[in-house]
Amino acid sequence: MKENKITAEGIIGQAMGLEMSFSGAEFPVEIFPSKIQRIIHEVHECQSYPIDYTAASIFTAIAVGIGNTHHIQMKQGWVESAILFVALVGRPGANKSHPLSFAMKPFVDFDHRQNQEFGKLYAKYEQDVSLTKKERTSEGLEEFPQEPIRKRFLVSDITPEGLSYIHAQNWRGLCLCSDELSVWFKNFNRYNNGSEEQFWLSVFSAKAVISDRKNAKSSVFITRPFITVIGTIQRKILSDLAHGDRSNNGFIDRILFVMPTIEHKTRWNEKDASPDLESQWNELMNQLINLECSFDENNEVQPSIVTFSEEARRLLYKWQHQHAELCDSLGNETLLGIYCKLEIYIIRFCLVIQITRWLCGECSKEQVDTETVRRAILLTEYFKQTATRVQNLMNETALTTQQQSILSQLPELFTTAQGVEVATNQGMKERAFKEFLSKQIGTLFLKDRHGEYRKA
Structure with a gap:
């Protein structure tokens, strides 16, 4: 597909994006292919799901589906993955949870099926272990039965140690999905002072995770972790995020906030979504879930590397230079920290957007083009605005x-x-x-x- 080519799909996508903007939505839904824009539009029209929450949840779900299967290379030695930390902010009754549940349902279904399969395999494993070596040999079973592994994408409230153990069995990556995100950060350092917060700071940068577990024959070593985080949080408890060192160590800077300026209590309506709406979303996500991954001799995922075209790289560099000038003129160190992290995020956005477009048949996934960079810039500017509003709200509360x-x-x-x-x-x-x-x-x-x- 040639860049900047005017197509019917593109015109339809822009029209839907304009229509959704009239509803009060600020999230730039035009970053998505028209196929996904239609899904967002329909759940808004029929289920009254706020567009910003739905779009952000869908974007995060795609990032989770990508996981460690694909990384993006900015330049030699600089590789990013699609790790996102996302907070859906709103007052009680703002309908934050339902869009998140809709977006994550394909993973819930996958995890449920895998859990059922794991139960069967584990029962068989226990049965084989109970046999003597001679009995196993006579029945043609493995001499030393291997304990089965439960495949999964989602986790909720869990310690870093437990998370590391699960991640070691699921190299592709995980998502910590929480209906109340405050549970996540309020539990920091509940056992070891300072260690849990540092764990998440390292995870964001995909630094190696080493966890020495009690009664384990060997420690857990994850060379490149992938753990995305998404959840909901009420406006009135946003200030809790700034407690302790979180306002100074860059933790808050790593969170992408989705906070619509206009919030209305959901109105019920008689419109029904088309019967195949959920199946359309499941079909797209199952393409990601079923992506083939290559593994090395140590059974670690070997990601496909996505690069930038020369034109796309030049456009991204141009944006970064302008963004750096803005950072140089900032007198507020809090916003400076946030803006600096957005320079990392825009690269990750490029990866997610390129894969999303490939998923919908718009382009290839080997190389980021200028259209993807343009869309990533739109998304980055959106999160710049929401971060500023959140900081203002937190400052006013304080x-x-x-x-x-x-x-x-x-x-x-x-x-x-x-x-x-x-x-x-x-x-x-x-x-x-x-x-x-x-x-x-x-x-x-x-x-x-x-x-x-x-x-x-």
Whole structure:
């Protein structure tokens, strides 16, 4: 498929994307092929699933399906995988869980079938082990029966040790999927102070995982882990994410936040989804689940390497140079940390988008083209905006009552003198207000020019 070629599918996709944007959705659904856009549109129309949550859940599910089967090479020695940490943020009743369940159902079905198969194999294994060596030989069985392995994609609340053990049996990769993401990070360091948080920081970068388990003959060693995380979280407990060192060690910077600006309580309607809607999604995901993987002599996955075309690389470099200039001008270190991580994420987005387009018959999967980079840029800009909004929300939650009052009283555009006047009326001294203003530039406030500001 030639790049930048106008097709009927492309026109239909853009039209659906425009229609969904009118519904208040901000997620750039045009990054998906029209086949997936139709699925997102139909579950929104018939099930009232918010588009942002559905689109982000589907994107994450595709990343999970890719796992360690494909990596993307930015340049020699720089390889990324499709690892994502995603948080669906919203108030109670915002309908966050159902879109996530819809997207992950193909993995739930796969894991269920595998669990049933594992139960049968394990019963047979126990039966064989109970026999004497002589009995096994006479019945033509293996002299030393091998304990069966349960294949799976999904895990929930689990310790790093347990997760490492399961991952060692499932080299392709895993997804920690939680309906309440707060359970994930609130349990950090419940057993070993500091170790669990460091575990997840390492997992994000796909660094080798070594776990020495009690009563085990050998330690678990995973050369390149793949564990994606997705879950829901309520707005009111977002500030819990900043507890401990998580606001300083870059942990929060690694999370992609999906937080629609417009939230409505779901309205029931009489529209029914087409009977084959779920089967269409299952068919796409089963293509990923059934992808053939090559293994080395140690039974470790040998991923296929996706590269960039020269044009695609130039476009990505152009974006990065502009993004670096923005980072250089930022006065807010919190946002700087987030923006820096997005430079890693955009490469991973390229991998997921290219595979998604291949899945729907739009292109090959061997090389990223300029259309994929263009779509990845759109997605990166979206997550840049949501990260800023989340930081603003967390900062507002952490403000004192006096600071919150000043923030509410300030006009959208104000000068330093006007701000000082508002602060004085609220009982805050001039020096304290200027320190407050300076610390919140880039989050709560934006500086237009010397002495002139606006609310972010």
